[in-house]
Amino acid sequence: MNLDDIPAGSLCVIDTNVLLYAEHGGSLQAQRLLRRIERRDLLGVLPQPVWQELSHKFMMAEAQMLGHTSGGNPARQLASKPEVVKRLSLYRDKIKALATLGLGFEPCTKADLMDKAFELQERYGFLTNDSVILAIALRLDADALVSADTRFQVTKDIRVYAPSDLRLPS
Amino acid sequence: MKQKIGTLIEEDIMRLAKRRAAEEGRPLSDLIQDALVQYLSPGAASAKEREMAYHLFCERPFKLTPEQFRDLLEEDPWDL
Numbered sequence: 001m002n003l004d005d006i007p008a009g010s011l012c013v014i015d016t017n018v019l020l021y022a023e024h025g026g027s028l029q030a031q032r033l034l035r036r037i038e039r040r041d042l043l044g045v046l047p048q049p050v051w052q053e054l055s056h057k058f059m060m061a062e063a064q065m066l067g068h069t070s071g072g073n074p075a076r077q078l079a080s081k082p083e084v085v086k087r088l089s090l091y092r093d094k095i096k097a098l099a100t101l102g103l104g105f106e107p108c109t110k111a112d113l114m115d116k117a118f119e120l121q122e123r124y125g126f127l128t129n130d131s132v133i134l135a136i137a138l139r140l141d142a143d144a145l146v147s148a149d150t151r152f153q154v155t156k157d158i159r160v161y162a163p164s165d166l167r168l169p170s
Numbered sequence: 171m172k173q174k175i176g177t178l179i180e181e182d183i184m185r186l187a188k189r190r191a192a193e194e195g196r197p198l199s200d201l202i203q204d205a206l207v208q209y210l211s212p213g214a215a216s217a218k219e220r221e222m223a224y225h226l227f228c229e230r231p232f233k234l235t236p237e238q239f240r241d242l243l244e245e246d247p248w249d250l
Contacts, residue, residue: 009172017243024231024239031228038224040203056247061232064242075247093226100215100223168240 002164003029006036006144011043013137014103015147016053018163019046023058023094027163033146038101045104047136049129051095058091106136124154134158 006012012033022030037044046054060074068084069077078085099105116135120126126134130151137145137158145158152160179187191201194217207214215223234242 020239020243022228024234025228026239034224034228038220039200040207053247057242057245058232060245061234061238061242064238065232065234074241074245090232097223097226101220101227102215168236 001159001161003027003033003146003161006033006042006146006161008036008041009043010143011045011140012037012144012146012161013045013047013106013133013140013142014050015133015145015149015152016050016057017148018146019050019054019098020057021148021163021166026167027148027165029163029165034101037103040102043104044102045106045140045142046098047106047133048108049132051105053129054098055091055095058094059085059088062088062091106140108132108136109139112136112139120155124151126151 003018014033018027018030018033021027022034025031033042034044036042056075060069060078063069063078063084064074066088068081112132112135116138117126117128117131120131120134121128124131130149133147134145134152134155134157142158145152145155145160146162147160148162148166150162153162187201187205188198191198194201196217200217204217208216
């Protein structure tokens with residue numbers, strides 16, 4: 001099922017990769033998903049790890065775009081340049097824009113990690129962030145988990161939607 | 171899920187609402203929902219603010235090379 005198949009009014013928990021594709025223009029379905037959230041046709045929520053991961057990746061993207069990092073391990077390069085980090089601002093504006101357009105912020109509770117996420121890790125072999133995202137989606141009783149990550153397709157606990165129009169830059 | 175409701179609204183208010191919806195090029199139901207959201211959660215962004223936020227997010231992408239975008243997808247936040 002692709003992102004255009006999500007029924008109106010659904011509560012969607014969205015993974016980081018879908019937002020990266022939407023921002024970069026690598027998936028029109030991902031952009032339409034955000035448009036539907038902006039117009040309140042869908043309810044969108046990002047679990048805390050997604051907000052954090054996206055902030056991190058956008059910070060790296062802005063630093064790279066401005067030529068402050070190059071090559072491998074941009075995080076390590078940037079960690080040694082706090083003055084550069086202080087001057088970056090577009091990544092923060094973009095993260096705030098997501099909140100403004102209507103995406104909710106769902107914190108991770110102790111039970112999300114220690115009960116549900118650990119159980120999901122035992123059952124499916126998910127890494128920590130993926131299992132926390134799924135645990136939060138299940139707690140919220142979300143109608144849809146939206147991710148380009150095929151690993152989520154094994155889960156039977158929630159309906160998973162993936163963009164079918166990804167255009168990876170060549 | 172969206173729900174159909176039936177209610178009574180003063181004629182002149184309805185006229186103003188319809189005119190505004192037409193000016194903004196969106197359905198009346200959308201406008202009424204927006205007004206209710208503003209009333210129920212005063213801090214919520216307006217339709218215009220949400221629209222601008224969408225444009226900032228989706229229509230001003232970071233200028234990255236294809237390789238940089240691929241690295242970004244694979245970048246592990248815990249890898250320092």
